[in-house]
Amino acid sequence: MSGPPPGRGTTFERLLDGGPHLSVGMLTANLLSLGQEMEILAATGVELVHIDVMDGVFCPQMTFGPPIVKALRTPLLKDVHLMIDDPLSKLEAFVLAGADIITFHLEGASQPHRVLQALGTAVNVNDAARGLIRGVGLSPSTPIAAIEPLLEELEYVLVLGIHPGYPGQSFIATTERRLDHARRLIESSGRPIVLGVDGGVTRANIGRVAAMGADVIVSGSAIFDGGDVASNAAAMLAAVASARPSAGR
Numbered sequence: 001m002s003g004p005p006p007g008r009g010t011t012f013e014r015l016l017d018g019g020p021h022l023s024v025g026m027l028t029a030n031l032l033s034l035g036q037e038m039e040i041l042a043a044t045g046v047e048l049v050h051i052d053v054m055d056g057v058f059c060p061q062m063t064f065g066p067p068i069v070k071a072l073r074t075p076l077l078k079d080v081h082l083m084i085d086d087p088l089s090k091l092e093a094f095v096l097a098g099a100d101i102i103t104f105h106l107e108g109a110s111q112p113h114r115v116l117q118a119l120g121t122a123v124n125v126n127d128a129a130r131g132l133i134r135g136v137g138l139s140p141s142t143p144i145a146a147i148e149p150l151l152e153e154l155e156y157v158l159v160l161g162i163h164p165g166y167p168g169q170s171f172i173a174t175t176e177r178r179l180d181h182a183r184r185l186i187e188s189s190g191r192p193i194v195l196g197v198d199g200g201v202t203r204a205n206i207g208r209v210a211a212m213g214a215d216v217i218v219s220g221s222a223i224f225d226g227g228d229v230a231s232n233a234a235a236m237l238a239a240v241a242s243a244r245p246s247a248g249r
Contacts, residue, residue, distance in 0.1 A: 011077060011100060011131055012155060014047075015194045020210045020240050023048035023079045023196070024233065025220025026072075027063060037229060038074040044233040048077045048101075050198070050218045053094075055084040058108045059165025069097035077101065079218075081137065081198070083164045084108055088115050095122045095132065103135030103158050103196075106146055112136065116153040133194070139164055140172050144181040151189040157182050159214075162199035171200030171209065179212050206236055210243035 015021060024046050029037050038049065051069055056062040069080055080099040084090065087104040088111065094102055102119055109115050119134040135156030136147055140163055147157055159178050162169040179197060186193045196216035201209050203222045210217060217240065223232045 012133055012192075012194070015133075015156075015215055016192055018244075019215040020217050020244070021047050021215065022233075022236055022240055023050040023198075023216050023218045024223050025050040025052060025198075025218055027052050028221045028224040030224070034072060037224075038072060038076060040229045041223075041233055042074065042076055044230055045237055046076065046233055048079045048216065049074060050079045050081060050220065051099075052220075053080060053082050053084060054165055057085045058083050058105065059163075061165045061167075066093040066097040069094060069099055072098075079103075079216075081158070081218075082108075083137070086110075088118060091115065091118055091122065095119075099132065101133040101135055101156060103137045103156060105137045105139065105164070106150075107139055107142055112150055113153065116150060120153065135194075135196075137164075137198070138178075138182075140175070140178075144178050144185065147182070148185055151185065151191060151193065154193065156194045156196060156216075157186065158196040158198055158216075158218075160199045161197055161201065161209075164199075169200055171202075171205055175200075176212050179214055183213055203232065203235055203239070207239040207243050210240045 024041055052063050054061045054063040077100040078098055079101045080094055082104040085108045087109055104115055106112055116134050122132050133155045135158055136150055136154050137158040139160050159182055161171045161175040182195055194215045197214040198218035201217055201219040
């Protein structure tokens with residue numbers, strides 16, 4: 001497979017071009033007013049909403065499931081991050097809930113090729129034109145080289161800058177080197193693959209993180225903490241935009 005699977009279309013292409021793009025994590029959003037939060041984010045120019053799914057097994061927290069993914073009525077791309085064990089048996093529910101991106105963790109999947117193949121045959125029934133982007137996430141202790149056998153069957157690599165499921169962590173310094181390694185593997189594959197980074201991204205460091213060359217940057221608490229969602233999102237987007245020439249993307 002030399003390019004993105006059929007149906008990927010504009011969604012995939014826009015993530016590859018003109019980045020980095022900000023994906024806003026919903027873990028610290030006001031769950032009683034998600035619709036309003038989505039409207040505010042869309043008005044600022046945010047393009048993706050990042051939904052952390054934790055099962056209390058892969059990592060200690062328990063968070064969202066398919067009902068929340070389905071309930072989010074928004075033009076923003078639904079970037080679903082599965083931090084769960086045995087993702088293969090749970091994929092269909094998230095596809096049917098309207099996910100645009102589904103990222104599972106290599107550490108939680110005994111047969112990652114089968115997970116990617118299952119996602120490759122999935123159809124997003126809510127909007128088939130959007131397609132479904134298949135992603136693999138890597139925790140900080142997992143070697144980046146572990147993705148190499150999978151590069152022919154994915155469209156997205158997500159490098160974590162913190163350990164999944166533990167609040168209050170700081171961005172791990174070695175993440176920059178790991179992103180560089182991932183970028184080199186992607187380039188050597190000859191395939192168009194989106195590179196993302198998630199965890200520990202704040203208003204103070206987002207400019208530096210954006211210059212590391214990722215196509216997608218995930219941040220949540222930096223947008224929702226303090227309550228001024230619009231102002232925080234605008235500041236983060238401005239920092240990302242100012243770093244684009246340095247990122248060379």
